[in-house]
Amino acid sequence: MRVVTGGQMRDLDRAAMEEYGIPGLVLMENAGLAVVQVVRQLLGDVAGKRVAVFAGKGNNGGDGLVVARHLFNAGAEVKVLLLARPEEITGDAAVNLAIWQKMGQPVYPVVRGEDLNAVRLFLVGAHAVVDAIFGTGFKGAAREPAAGVIDAINASGKPVVAVDIPSGVEADTGQVHGPCVRATHTVTFALPKLGLVQEPGRSHVGELHVADISIPSFLLENGAPGRYLVTEKMVRDWLPPRPAWAHKGSCGRVLVVAGSRGMTGAACLAALGAARAGAGLVTLAVPAELQDVVAVKLTEIMTVGLPGTGEGTLARSARNEILDLVEKADVLAIGPGLSRHLETVALIRELLPAVRVPCVIDADGLNALAGDVQILSRISAPAIITPHEGEMARLLGCPPGEISSRRLKVAEEAAGNWGVVTLLKGAATLIACPGGTTYINPTGNPGLATGGSGDVLTGVIAGLLAQGMDAPRAAAAGAYLHGLAGDMAAREKGMRGFLAGDILELLPEAMARVECTCA
Ligand SMILES: NC(=O)C1=CN([C@@H]2O[C@H](COP(=O)(O)OP(=O)(O)OC[C@H]3O[C@@H](n4cnc5c(N)ncnc54)[C@H](O)[C@@H]3O)[C@@H](O)[C@H]2O)[C@@H](O)CC1
């Protein structure tokens, strides 16, 4: 499903109105009706229920006035609290305000500090709150009186249905710079906005509903490069079929180059991730002194010992042996637990430009490139990098704190500049592709912040690549399935304590769920 900025949504609204003649009032009416539907789901019969509708001075407030009218007609006791003077309301919102007033219904302006007492009083008796204060036109931090109203709504503990976006979230970034409504439900119109699927905005959304407001569907999903939320259906459609005549040689061979003394777990988890994702054959190559250790840990994975340094890391002299192994593989996954030993760093830097199969580069495979990141542009095969924010900061040579507020921009610039699929881990994981498409992954939970989780992801992506998926889809589907397995682990074992091994255990079930569910 496509995800848009506020500006892109305005363009779509405008196209619907100007090119197709759909009046703005019709869009606003449909928007309001969609919100009413969710309020009805929440309250059941609305007759006699008290609903506080907070309306701002823009079109989001206009939507709120439509909601108020329909709830009133259904018998609800509706209070409209207007965060503006009535004369400040213009356009379609003013039409809906006039209708409301002609129906003999009052509006309660909230424009001064002392009006907040009345707001708190209304909230005490309310069964539900409709937040139509700010929509896609909001930027920065809410000023008074909206700031105080938002705090009062949150303090009330009442269920809140946000109109289009919780007030206080910036639609384009998900940034929250001041007071922000914590919604139980958000009804967004036509397409999700970027701010609804990126933190910290995402945590304010509650249950997300995407409502049709009659914008022609071909305007919304035109298949052009853009930002897309990964859905279960997309992953199902992408997963390569496994034909009846499949044999292990036809399901892809993955070579995992990973591990160092003290970091054998990372190597094993990556190898198992590839196998669990369905790769036919997986070979794990580690420094020779570790081969016996990993061979004991792994039953289904083949192991190879490579020349090592005195510190138990891969030696520079391993280059040719690795390239020979790569020749026999369909995919290379490199990086988990390799260490930052100078010789190993040199090996990685020399090796990558010579690789001719699709590869996934993670962890120390990426750390090795810090300071010489242009090596990525010299990889001739499709490549996927999977940094977390710290690794990305190292690659870019900037402080780690500078990534989190502009994750989307960072990932998209990296993909464009380096010509590699860039999977930036975190909530939500982003997969930016050199072709201009970015996928946003909705699955996963904070429990995934556990050692080894990223190594499993590297393996899963490599396993999907080996089965014939292209790099963007393998990365996006890998993130989706890995997050889904994490969500299942959280449900089964509790979010705080599940381990990377639990993600591995649940991957087959996550894939089965995606493959079997009907559209
Ligand atoms: N035809 C359309 O464009 C449609 C728009 N719709 C609704 O309209 C919304 C967008 O409407 P608008 O563009 O009027 O914008 P908003 O309704 O989001 O209103 C923005 C208002 O808030 C003010 N504002 C911005 N930042 C502020 C801050 N930090 N503190 C205090 N005030 C601030 C602005 O000056 C502006 O008056 C959508 O979110 C959606 O709910 C829907 O009715 C569907 C159709």
Ligand SMILES: [K+]
């Ligand atoms: K809102």
